Amino acid sequence: DGGITQSPKYLFRKEGQNVTLSCEQNLNHDAMYWYRQDPGQGLRLIYYSQIVNDFQKGDIAEGYSVSREKKESFPLTVTSAQKNPTAFYLCASLGRPGELFFGEGSRLTVL
Amino acid sequence: SQQGEEDPQALSIQEGENATMNCSYKTSINNLQWYRQNSGRGLVHLILIRSNEREKHSGRLRVTLDTSKKSSSLLITASRAADTASYFCATASSFNAGGTSYGKLTFGQGTILTVHP
Numbered sequence: 001d002g003g004i005t006q007s008p009k010y011l012f013r014k015e016g017q018n019v020t021l022s023c024e025q026n027l028n029h030d031a032m033y034w035y036r037q038d039p040g041q042g043l044r045l046i047y048y049s050q051i052v053n054d055f056q057k058g059d060i061a062e063g064y065s066v067s068r069e070k071k072e073s074f075p076l077t078v079t080s081a082q083k084n085p086t087a088f089y090l091c092a093s094l095g096r097p098g099e100l101f102f103g104e105g106s107r108l109t110v111l
Numbered sequence: 112s113q114q115g116e117e118d119p120q121a122l123s124i125q126e127g128e129n130a131t132m133n134c135s136y137k138t139s140i141n142n143l144q145w146y147r148q149n150s151g152r153g154l155v156h157l158i159l160i161r162s163n164e165r166e167k168h169s170g171r172l173r174v175t176l177d178t179s180k181k182s183s184s185l186l187i188t189a190s191r192a193a194d195t196a197s198y199f200c201a202t203a204s205s206f207n208a209g210g211t212s213y214g215k216l217t218f219g220q221g222t223i224l225t226v227h228p
Contacts, residue, residue, distance in 0.1 A: 006153075031214060041220060042220035042221050044218075045215070090153055092153075097142075098142055099144060099159055104153045
């Protein structure tokens with residue numbers, strides 16, 4: 001079945017460690033997005049990519065990095081520079097006529 | 112920055128009643144969308160209304176858009192316990208940078224709907 005696959009579903013990180021969240025899609029969509037969700041704050045845009053080898057910072061990009069080497073894949077790295085990384089991370093791709101298809105999310109907890 | 116602001120933040124109703132959620136935004140948009148999120152899950156697209164449309168229906172959902180007031184509402188009729196979830200509005204805008212056109216969806220903080228059996 002077509003969709004967005006995020007992994008891992010749960011991830012624990014020690015302070016000072018970088019972690020990478022995986023996002024894969026088989027929908028043949030060009031644009032992909034990463035959002036962060038905190039309780040009571042809705043979704044905030046971290047990074048987005050319109051096409052392969054291109055990506056743009058969103059509203060809260062500091063402490064995060066991404067790559068887009070393949071159309072199907074848009075991994076997000078949470079670096080040690082991110083001061084408060086504990087959150088629920090959602091990856092999405094953009095279909096026609098402009099609606100987002102979301103993965104099931106990755107919950108990151110810093111110990 | 113948050114484009115959409117939703118009201119109320121939480122709504123509690125009985126099964127069979129209607130639920131109305133409102134969304135306000137600040138800048139011009141291409142379209143406005145509503146999404147649903149069950150606890151701990153990803154978001155699911157419900158309905159999209161374009162900036163030149165005023166009302167749209169999909170099953171028990173009715174969405175209105177007033178671009179002069181920069182607001183939208185989502186009505187769920189004859190609610191069911193299974194409708195219990197968070198509902199988010201998202202505004203779509205586009206811009207050009209370096210010769211490339213980008214699309215961007217900005218989400219509100221959501222309305223938590225609880226439908227009691």
